[in-house]
Amino acid sequence: MAKVTSEQLGTQPIGPLLIRQAVPASIGILVMSLNILVDTVFVGNWIGSIAIAAINVVLPVSFFIAALGMAIGIGGSSIISRALGANNTEKALKTFGNQLTLTVLITCSMVALGLYYVDSLIPAFGGKGDIFAPAKVYYKIVLYGVPFLALCMMGNTVIRAEGKPKFAMIAMIIPSVGNLVLDYVFIYIFDWGMHGAAWATTGSYLLCFGYILYFFLSRNSELKIGWSHFGLDRPILREIGSLGFVTLARQAVTSITYLLLNNILFSLGGEASVAVYAIIGRMLMFALFPVFGVTQGFLPIAGFNYGAAKYARVRESIYTAIKYAALVASLVFVVLMVFPAEIADLFLSNRADMSAKEIATNNFVLNNAPSAMRWVFAATPIIALQLIGAAYFQAIGKATPALLLTLTRQGFFFIPFILILPNYLGELGVWISFPIADFLSTVVTGYFLKREINRDLGRPAGEAV
Numbered sequence: 203m204a205k206v207t208s209e210q211l212g213t214q215p216i217g218p219l220l221i222r223q224a225v226p227a228s229i230g231i232l233v234m235s236l237n238i239l240v241d242t243v244f245v246g247n248w249i250g251s252i253a254i255a256a257i258n259v260v261l262p263v264s265f266f267i268a269a270l271g272m273a274i275g276i277g278g279s280s281i282i283s284r285a286l287g288a289n290n291t292e293k294a295l296k297t298f299g300n301q302l303t304l305t306v307l308i309t310c311s312m313v314a315l316g317l318y319y320v321d322s323l324i325p326a327f328g329g330k331g332d333i334f335a336p337a338k339v340y341y342k343i344v345l346y347g348v349p350f351l352a353l354c355m356m357g358n359t360v361i362r363a364e365g366k367p368k369f370a371m372i373a374m375i376i377p378s379v380g381n382l383v384l385d386y387v388f389i390y391i392f393d394w395g396m397h398g399a400a401w402a403t404t405g406s407y408l409l410c411f412g413y414i415l416y417f418f419l420s421r422n423s424e425l426k427i428g429w430s431h432f433g434l435d436r437p438i439l440r441e442i443g444s445l446g447f448v449t450l451a452r453q454a455v456t457s458i459t460y461l462l463l464n465n466i467l468f469s470l471g472g473e474a475s476v477a478v479y480a481i482i483g484r485m486l487m488f489a490l491f492p493v494f495g496v497t498q499g500f501l502p503i504a505g506f507n508y509g510a511a512k513y514a515r516v517r518e519s520i521y522t523a524i525k526y527a528a529l530v531a532s533l534v535f536v537v538l539m540v541f542p543a544e545i546a547d548l549f550l551s552n553r554a555d556m557s558a559k560e561i562a563t564n565n566f567v568l569n570n571a572p573s574a575m576r577w578v579f580a581a582t583p584i585i586a587l588q589l590i591g592a593a594y595f596q597a598i599g600k601a602t603p604a605l606l607l608t609l610t611r612q613g614f615f616f617i618p619f620i621l622i623l624p625n626y627l628g629e630l631g632v633w634i635s636f637p638i639a640d641f642l643s644t645v646v647t648g649y650f651l652k653r654e655i656n657r658d659l660g661r662p663a664g665e666a667v
Contacts, residue, residue, distance in 0.1 A: 211365050211506035212287060216518045220499055220526065226371035227362070228495025232488075242484050244385045245399050246549045249336075250560050253396060254549065255473050256337035258480035259329040259464060262457035263341065264348050267312045269453030271305045271352025275359035276501075277446025280599055281438070282363040282425075283502050287509030293438075299431025300438050301356055309352040316345050327457075328464025332473055332559075339396040347404030350411040357414040362502050364424050369417050376413050381406035444601040448608050455612045462620060463632065470629050474566035479632075481549050481571055482578050489538060489579070492530035496523055497589050504597040517659040520594055520651070527586030535582040542572035570629070577633035581640035588640070591647035595654070603650060611643035 211219070245253045278301040285294040316323065320341060329337040354373065361370040384405045388398030417423055460483075467475035500523040507515040538545070550564045588611065595604035616639035623631030 211503055212510045212512055212515070216503070216515060216522050219503060220496070220519065220522055223362075223367045223503060224496045224499030224526065226367035227498035228492045229371050229375070232491040232495075241381060241385055241399070241403075242480070243549055244389060248389050249395055249399070252332050252473055252477070252560070252563070253336050253399070254480045255476040256329065256333050256396065257340055257399070258460070258476065258483060259324060259327050259333055259337045260341045260344060262327055262460035263316060263323055264344050266453050266457045267309055267316060267345070267348045267352065269355070269450060270308050270312060272355040272359065273446035273450035273453070274301050274305050274308075274442060275356030276449045276596065277442040277444070279359040279363035279502070280445050280505050280597055281441055282360060283505030283597070284509030284599060286363070287506040295425055295427050295431050296435055297438050297442070298360055298425045299427045299433070300435055300442065301360065303432050303434060304439070304442065305352055305356045306349065309349040313345050313348055317342065327461045328468050328476060330468060333476065336396045340400045343397065343400035344403050347407035351407040354407065354410040354414050357418065360425065361417060362498060363505070365502060366422065367499065369422060373410060373413050373417070377406035377410035380409040441599070445596060445599060445604070448596050448601060448604045451605055452608045455609060455617070459612050459617060462617065466620060466624055466632060467629070470624065471566070474563045475629060477563060478567050478571045478574055481546055481567065482575055485538070485545065485575065486578070489534050490531070490582070490585075492534070493527045493586060493589060496527040496530065496586075497593050499523075500590060501593055501597045504594055508598040513659045516598075517655055520590065520655065523590045524586050527590060528583065531586050532583045535579060538579045538582070539576060542575040543568070545575065546571035574629070574633045578636040580637035581644075584644045585640055587651070588644040588647045591651035594651065603654070607647050607650060610646050611639050615639035615642045
């Protein structure tokens with residue numbers, strides 16, 4: 203695959219360029235998602251279905267802290283892409299230095315708070331009954347590695363902003379493969395149970411951090427920062443904050459959604475219902491990897507060309523990204539509609555020493571997960587417009603519409619539906635909330651994206667924004 207430099211983001215044909223950017227991103231997300239998927243399969247088969255539910259409870263807390271790094275990364279990377287497009291290298295360097303400082307300060311503080319309030323946070327996120335003890339074990343160990351994960355997520359977006367998608371892909375593959383190897387060693391060979399699953403995850407974060415650090419210290423990176431770039435700059439911080447808040451708000455709403463869903467499902471069906479959602483949650487991360495890959499590939503192209511005032515290329519990149527993402531989303535939809543039972547069965551243990559409760563939980567999951575999965579993914583073919591539309595506003599530095607469109611699906615539609623519909627339809631009300639929210643948010647995003655294209659992307663090149 204040909205190397206793509208930051209300058210080539212503004213010159214190569216959009217279709218091939220998007221593929222060059224999206225394929226490594228998709229592969230990286232695939233491996234990362236496959237890691238999460240296989241990790242869940244290992245935990246389910248070697249520890250038990252309750253352990254799957256326990257990990258699902260911990261994810262919102264650890265992912266929210268890690269998402270602080272992603273928020274700082276995406277917010278700063280939008281600035282870096284546009285600065286490189288406008289040949290303002292010094293601003294790009296200063297932005298990167300500020301990203302590093304900010305990530306370390308904020309995530310370490312959040313980890314300290316997360317450890318202090320551990321006994322309150324786990325039950326609040328649905329870690330009740332038999333789920334609490336294994337969730338606490340997993341939570342405390344994984345949280346120590348979260349600052350390194352945050353730095354990795356921040357650094358990965360900066361690598362993409364430089365136009366180096368293959369290196370970003372490798373940065374995602376290394377911890378994923380490492381986690382699977384460590385899972386096998388710590389859980390299967392050493393028989394450490396939940397401790398092994400947690401240390402495997404934390405070890406994978408350290409592997410990723412090591413590679414990210416190597417990239418920026420090597421000659422592969424264009425961003426060679428000095429000590430002066432680490433000093434916090436208020437205008438840059440304000441811009442990073444306004445754009446990064448979009449990502450942070452998305453993850454905050456995702457964490458709130460996990461909290462609500464885990465508690466609602468626990469009240470409706472106990473640990474077994476939480477286990478059903480844990481499996482579906484893994485599929486939401488895994489199955490949509492090519493759609494997310496196209497979105498990640500689209501971001502630096504749109505940001506660079508917008509900064510270079512090449513509005514025709516920006517418009518073409520939007521349409522091309524939506525077309526590619528819709529195609530792969532439709533393929534994912536077909537697979538999930540045809541094989542939901544087979545997918546659910548992969549996560550369940552067939553150990554001879556299972557307790558009666560574990561057997562009952564497995565039977566419940568097998569009976570309920572396939573229909574739930576079909577409902578959750580029912581609107582998958584149309585989500586491309588929603589994801590690309592929200593990403594576009596973030597790429598070009600328009601924080602307010604990016605924030606509102608990002609919050610549309612979960613904040614404005616999904617959360618109200620899951621609070622209302624289960625009162626009348628039980629668990630079915632939870633599952634049908636997914637496609638309804640997807641459809642409504644896609645309609646809203648399509649309207650605002652079309653208005654933005656007609657208003658701002660028809661200008662001649664070089665005309666002020």
